[in-house]
Every structure is written in structure tokens, then in C-alpha cells.
Amino acid sequence: MRSPLNVLHVITGLGIGGAEQQLRLLLPHMDRVRSSVVTLTNPGPVADALRADGVPVTHLGMRGNRDLSALPRLTRLVRHGRFDVVHTHLYRACLYGRLAARLAGVRTVVATEHSLGAAQIEGRRLSTGARALYLAGERLGHATVAVSDTVARRLAGWGVHPARIRVVPNGIDVPRFAFDPAARRAARRRLGLAPDAYVVGGVGRLAAGKRFDTLIRAVAAVPGDARLLLVGEGEQRERLERVAREGGAADRVVWAGAVDRGLPELLSAMDVFVSTSPDEAFGLAIVEALAAGLPVRYVACPALDDLPPGDAPGARRIGGTAPEVAAALASVTRERLPVPAAVHRYDIARSAQQLMSLYDELATSSRTK
Template sequence: MRVLHVITGLGIGGAEQQLRLLLRHLPVHSAVVTLTDPGPVAAALRADGVPVTHLGMRGNRDLTALPRLTRLIRRGRYDIVHTHLYRACVYGRIAARLAGVRHVVATEHSLGAVQIEGRPLGTGARALYLATERLGSATVAVSDTVARRLADWGVRPHRVHVVPNGIDAAGLAHDEAARRATRRRLGLPADAYVVGGVGRLVPGKRFDTLVGAVAELPHDVRLLLVGEGPQRERLERLAAASGVDDRVVWAGAVTRDLPALLSAMDVFVSPSADEAFGLAVVEALAAGLPVRYVACPALDDLPPEEAPAARRIGGTVADVAAAVRETRAAHAARPGRCPVPPAAHRYDIARSARQLTTLYRTLYREASDR
């Protein structure tokens, strides 16, 4: 079976990293087309042996990309085209149909309650999405929450299949030696209580709340932010204005060093109020961290006993500061990591790959039967 994955871009981001991890476990011949930005994840995919083509799309309305993508799909004689992220879903579904591919799968990675991929949900964007969704064979939702949102949007429920995001739980396990080495490298004192956050530095992630909370906490509390994005300079100015610029460490974009960075943390806080899954929260749980989050469909869709070290909190600076004080006191009374909870194993990437492979094979058999 030959599958072409079409994605909007391959810079560092959750959907992009998830695609790379997934391709390591899918037992099919896979290739990738990125419409824009052949960034670090493109290089990583090529290092994994996955062919990556950059289409060179110049913007959302670059209609010249459509015939180029159609020709590429036709030449590849793919059995399935699988699209990821809004722009790729719109253009990829149309191109796949024009190229004669009978089955098109789309994964909805980033549909929030009021936004998609960090942009407000407008009526035009919704109408275009629904029009092209009808050209596909199946839409994959990364959580039950996203499946419900798709149905509310107007996607027919029988076309939606839930395949959760996945993690490499074993690869994220806490490493005490890595903790010490990472703290030395980043200039974090061995006895500091380190609050961690991971994600793109964009307004929707609300990392300004974390910076504000650290300003209300004792001097030995530090903030380790892992990620890059357009809000970096604004957050740096906020840290300086709050008098905590010497207590915030900027680790840069999420890379393969993530397990070591998680090992350097003592608590993980996700202040984002609108998520489609909450992958970083699940990764932190796999690293044995207590987690405090404002929104995380991955956990909200499960019974509480599957993630006992995770707790939902309010989204204000005072709420976050109070949560960190509570976890810091618990850590002082009983240092050490939390057991890896069932939720981390439930969302193992190999399991997600098996679910997606079953969907592929079902579609492939249907085409063969006809």
C-alpha cells in the first residue's frame, strides 16, 4: 500500500512532530509533501528515510499549487492520500480527487472550541472546510472532543474516526543523569523548583500566565519554557518588566532533547484554554511529572484514575501560582517522580499507528472489492 501524506508545513510543531513519529510505526510505504516551509521536521523525516517533496506554495490563495500537487499525486500512483492541517486538507482533498485517488483521509489536529490552528473560526473557513471534507473518505479526529466538535460543525459522524495522538512513552521516561546534566547546561540550580511549559510561543498557549505566576512565587522557583514562536520577544519583555528575566530559561524549539528537558522539570503546567488534544500534557505524565492544566481533551475524555497526577486548574495567574505552591509543598514533603499513569500507555504511538493502519486497510479493501 502506498500512502502520500500532505501537510501544510514542516516547521517544529505538534502536528508535524506527530506525523514524523507516526511514520516510524506505519507498516506502509509512505512519502510526504509539504506545501510550505520545509523546516527542521522535513530534514528529520529525510534522515528517517522518508521521501519529502516541497511544493513551494506561496500563500493560501496560490492556486498554481493545485495542478502541481495533482500531477505529483498522479505520478506517484498512491492508494491513499492523507492530509494534515487546514490548508493541506483543502488543497490535498481536491488534488487527490482530480488525480483519481479513490480514498482520501484527513487528520484534524488542531480544531479547538473557538479556533483552528490558532486562528478564529470564521464562517468562510468553516464553509470551505465542509465543502472539501465531502471529497474525502474519512476524517480522523485526534480526540473524542474533536470528534464532537466536527459533528457540531456539520461533518457526518459516520465519517469521523477517532485515532488519538500518540507518544513514545518509554523514550520519555525520567532520567536522573539527564536531569543533572540539563540543569547544568541551562544554568538551573540543582535545588531550584522548576516549572515547565512546552509549546509554540503563540498567544493561544498563554505562556504569559506562567511568567506572571513565577513573579508571585519565591525566588527559588524557576520557569523553563520549551518552544519558539512569534511571542518570544513579547514574553521576554514581560519577564523583564516582572523582574523575573533571570528566573526564566528559554530552551528554544522542541527537539529530540525533550526527554532530558522534561527530566529537568519538577512540575508541568499547561495554561492553554483551548486545545484539540493536549499532547505536551501526556508527554509530561510519561516523564513522571505532576501536571496542572487548564484544558486537555486527552485527559478530559478519560476517567480520572487514568492520570492521578494531573489536575485541572483555573486559568488566571493566581490560579497557576496557587497550583505551583501546592505541588512545591508536596514535592518538599515527598520528593521524587510520580509513577507513569495508565493514560501515558493508552496513548502509545504504536497503538495509534495500529488504529490508523486498520482504517487504511479497510478503505483499501473497499476499493479492491469494487
């Protein structure tokens, strides 16, 4: 029987976000791996959750993007841990983590590209300099994991050699998101939503790229007393509150804030899910909404667009303007739907098995060189 691989995950931060939550979700399913985590900055709620799961987490205390003193500290940590694999996540961690792993002599270095959009990366506009630095760092690793076929094509278009790109999609714990009528009633009571209210849902970081202002304006234009349940936090919160006030929708928006384990209950409280983001790398929140049996309307979602037609019959692609979103909402039937085939393609245990197979393949290859 093979001994478990000793794997270090290096990530930029551990606040509540898609990449951070995905890492936490993966690790319990990687039974042939002994995992540790280093966060360069912000040991937030996901760090606490990982420690509660029994995963060692180290905070490197990096002070900013150009804190070069972090590199020797990270290199010493990697060398001392005698890791078989270093796996990096998010732009800054990929740059520093790949270099530290190489300096420490680690023979298998993997990175996951979570957030490469068509025109932005991690919500920031792409530039020639960012691309050049990304490609220089990428060459220090042995494989780059794309979370969707769309991201794989973007990486290849940037100049990453196709042989170095592997697709391992994001995953979810499908049964956890099953619709729960009791949770729906409890969540609506807690949030002050009437049992018969028409509740539109949106989930994600309150950042400009998510276009939640469009969703607020669309819900304000829906006839009747539609309500919008927004789940997430971010730097755009005050601006979005102002948009709601100025559009006469202040009493229509319920701000749920950031959540860790409570998302399934909030999805149960919704009647339809909308994603107005025009540029996504995967679209994890959309898959979670489908797992909750919600009809979905979205502007961009590689997780669905990369699949054969018919795998998600309850999801419809729509235009991204407020009138287009409002028109789409007005025609949605308020009924729970069966969980579609698309959701079962993205089971987290399946993604974890794919990653472990990649580790084994790369580790075996490094030993034969």
C-alpha cells in the same frame, strides 16, 4: 501476503510543531505502508528528520494560501505516484490535498484534524467563512480522523457526518520520556539551573493562544526562587520577554527554544509541568510530561478529560488566571510520580495500527464499489 499500501501524506509545513512531529513519529511504526510526504511550504527540521529516516519528502514550494498554481502541481505529483491513499494534515493541506487527490483519481482520501479547538483552528479564530470552506473540503474526502473524542464531537457539531469521523488519538514513544537523573543533572548544568532549584516547565509554540504570559506572571508570584523553563519558539517570544522584564521575572525565565529530539532531557530537568492553554485539541505535551513522571497542572486537555477518572492521578485541572496558577504551583509536591495508565493509552504504535486498519478498511470498501 498483501503488498504494502502506497500512501502519500500531504502537510502544510514541516517546521517543529505538534502535527509535524506526530507525523514523523507515526511513519516508522506503519510497517505495512510505503510512505511519502509532500510539504506545501517550509521544509524545516522535520523534513530533514524524515529524510534521515528514509522517507521521501517533496517540497511543493507553495507561496501562500491563494497560490492556486500549487493545485495542478500537486495533482500531477499525486497522479504520477499512483498512490493508494492520500492522507492530509493541517487546514491548508487538507483543502488542497483532498482536491488534488480527487482530481488525480485516488480512491481513498483521509484527513487528520489535529488542531480544532472550541473557538480556534491552528491558533486562528474560527470564522463562518473558514468553517464553510472546511466543510466543503471535508466532503471531498472519505474519512476525517479526530485526534480526540473532544475533536470528534466538535467536528460533528460543525456538520461533519458522524459516520465519516474516526478517532485515532495522538501517540508518544513512552519509554523515550522516562525520567533520567543523569539527563536531569546535565540539562540543569547546561541551562544554568541549580540542582535544588524549583523548576516549573512549559512546552509549546510561543503563540498567544498558549497563554504563556499567564504562566510567567504565575511563576513570578510563587514564593521563593522558582524558575520557569519554557521550551518552544514563536511569534510571541519578544512580547513574553517583555512580560517577564516588566513583572520582575526576567531572571526567573529560561528560554530553551525549539527542540527536536532533546525534549525528554528537558522534561527530566523540570519539577512540575503546567499548561495554561485554555483551548486544546489533544494536549500532547501534557501526556509527554506525565510519561516523564511529572506532576501536571493544566487548564484544558482533551487527552485526559476524555478518559475515566483516575487514569492520571498526578494531573489536576486548574483555573486559568495567574493567581490560580500560582496557588496551584505553591501546593505541588516535588517528587517524581509513576507513569499513569493514561500515558499507556496513547502509545504511538497503537495509534499507527489504528491508522493502518482504517486505510485497509477504506481501501477494501473502495474496491467493492
